Amino acid sequence: MPAIFTVDPRSGVPLYLQVIEQVKRAVALGTLSPGEQLPTVKSLALDLTVNPNTIARAYRDLERDGIIETSPGRGSFVRANGAPGEARRAAEDVAAAMLAEAIRQAKALGLERERIGALLEDALGRWFPAHGEE
Amino acid sequence: MEHSIAIRDLTKRYGDFTAVSGLTLEVEPGSICGLLGPNGAGKSTTFKCLLGLARPTSGSIAIEGAALTPATFEYLGYVPERSALYEALTLDQHLEFYRRCYARYDAARANELVDMFKLDRKKKVGRLSKGQRTAVALILAFSIRPRIFILDEPASGLDPVFQRLVLDLMIEAAAGGATILFSSHQIGQVERAADRVAILKNGKLVVNGSVDELKTTEKIVEAIFATAAPDVDGLASDPRVRRIERSGRILRAYVSRDSEAIAQRFEAFSPKDVSIMDLGLEDIFLTAVDGRDATIPHGDKA
Numbered sequence A: 001m002p003a004i005f006t007v008d009p010r011s012g013v014p015l016y017l018q019v020i021e022q023v024k025r026a027v028a029l030g031t032l033s034p035g036e037q038l039p040t041v042k043s044l045a046l047d048l049t050v051n052p053n054t055i056a057r058a059y060r061d062l063e064r065d066g067i068i069e070t071s072p073g074r075g076s077f078v079r080a081n082g083a084p085g086e087a088r089r090a091a092e093d094v095a096a097a098m099l100a101e102a103i104r105q106a107k108a109l110g111l112e113r114e115r116i117g118a119l120l121e122d123a124l125g126r127w128f129p130a131h132g133e134e
Numbered sequence B: 001m002e003h004s005i006a007i008r009d010l011t012k013r014y015g016d017f018t019a020v021s022g023l024t025l026e027v028e029p030g031s032i033c034g035l036l037g038p039n040g041a042g043k044s045t046t047f048k049c050l051l052g053l054a055r056p057t058s059g060s061i062a063i064e065g066a067a068l069t070p071a072t073f074e075y076l077g078y079v080p081e082r083s084a085l086y087e088a089l090t091l092d093q094h095l096e097f098y099r100r101c102y103a104r105y106d107a108a109r110a111n112e113l114v115d116m117f118k119l120d121r122k123k124k125v126g127r128l129s130k131g132q133r134t135a136v137a138l139i140l141a142f143s144i145r146p147r148i149f150i151l152d153e154p155a156s157g158l159d160p161v162f163q164r165l166v167l168d169l170m171i172e173a174a175a176g177g178a179t180i181l182f183s184s185h186q187i188g189q190v191e192r193a194a195d196r197v198a199i200l201k202n203g204k205l206v207v208n209g210s211v212d213e214l215k216t217t218e219k220i221v222e223a224i225f226a227t228a229a230p231d232v233d234g235l236a237s238d239p240r241v242r243r244i245e246r247s248g249r250i251l252r253a254y255v256s257r258d259s260e261a262i263a264q265r266f267e268a269f270s271p272k273d274v275s276i277m278d279l280g281l282e283d284i285f286l287t288a289v290d291g292r293d294a295t296i297p298h299g300d301k302a
Helices: A015-029 A041-048 A051-066 A083-108 A113-127 B043-050 B070-075 B091-101 B106-117 B130-143 B160-175 B188-194 B211-217 B260-266 B281-290
Strands: A068-071 A075-078 B005-014 B016-025 B032-036 B058-063 B075-077 B149-151 B179-183 B198-203 B203-209 B219-224 B241-247 B249-253 B272-280
Touching: A015 A051, A015 A083, A015 B130, A041 A051, A041 B160, A051 A068, A051 B160, A051 B211, A068 B241, A083 A113, A083 B272, B005 B043, B016 B032, B016 B043, B016 B179, B016 B198, B016 B203, B032 B043, B032 B160, B032 B188, B043 B149, B043 B179, B070 B075, B075 B130, B075 B179, B091 B106, B091 B130, B091 B249, B106 B130, B106 B160, B130 B149, B130 B160, B149 B160, B160 B188, B188 B281, B198 B211, B203 B281, B211 B281, B219 B260, B241 B281, B249 B260, B260 B272
Parallel strands: B032 B179, B032 B198, B075 B149, B149 B179
Antiparallel strands: A068 A075, B005 B016, B005 B058, B198 B203, B219 B249, B219 B272, B241 B249
16 A cells, blocks of 8 residues: 655655644645544554654654544544644644745845735736636 | 663774774664764774674673673674675575574564565575675574664665665564664665664764754754855854855855754844755765764754
């Protein structure tokens, strides 16, 4: 069975954070449904070829964040209540950080606030067409 | 918690040459620790001391809290730098030798491993390639289902498919509770399999910590200025700064921690842009073995 997602061990982003983000993303997108069982630490470590303690740490943090729940002997599951909401909030945090970084770089390139705003409007128009025009 | 592997203040001298100097390194149960370092940094000397093949000049080695004895090898799997195999014996004869010597020898597991590495059981080890000899050493090491592994370059000479197999075997063993200390020149292997990394330079430990914690704290802070990059007072002597690069309008600091604080110091000189960049383990390694010679502990809170 293919891994439910991939990670990039060579990246400077800590692996446990990559696993956390991938699980949150899968829950936000619905690839992982509420109540669905996650792979065991061992099988996910082997699927991704990464250290098992790294996976275990990601699972602990996901449990703390209310995304998954673990019951001894049964395994880890996407929380039936609340997980999609938590995952959506987490996804918003990631999106906000990416937008902030893009704006920082645009500013560093010497663009004025108004110009950056116009570019954002253009980009929004491409992904949310005909907003308020019909 | 008792450490599975504990090296305390290990020094090993050969005549006037100090191969390892004051090395303290502990590996907890279930952890995989990758040992990195340039050639001659002291990795293999450390492994020789760990396996009782060299006597420490000073300092101590403890495996599961006790000094090394012949009984330790009942549950310790090892691959030394130069394979300790019998040239005139076949793989089958090596396995027979292990079956007689080790109470924990698992014949079914050994057969699985032989199939995985696709080795000829009837060929004399002296006629095998370097990679095949590494594979024989690995099969023997894993055949006794050890609690502790000490592996000096366990993937040396293997092709990428078998290198990945070695990582899978280590990950599977660690998931089952085994503790592993291994060395490698391939940083990508450490980045995948290890949760801890230790970097040696000239016999001294220069980095020791959790791989993920290192990636959290080790950063490049880069500032771009409208004119020539300024001299930031005291930057070179800041213990958090491993290395500084200045080139025209660009100022770059490789920092071991507190990247936000360093970025704020740069902001005071009104740069056009300041950014903080992540570092992969390869860059962390190169910075550590290039930079100043100091021990920078990391991630002990993890």
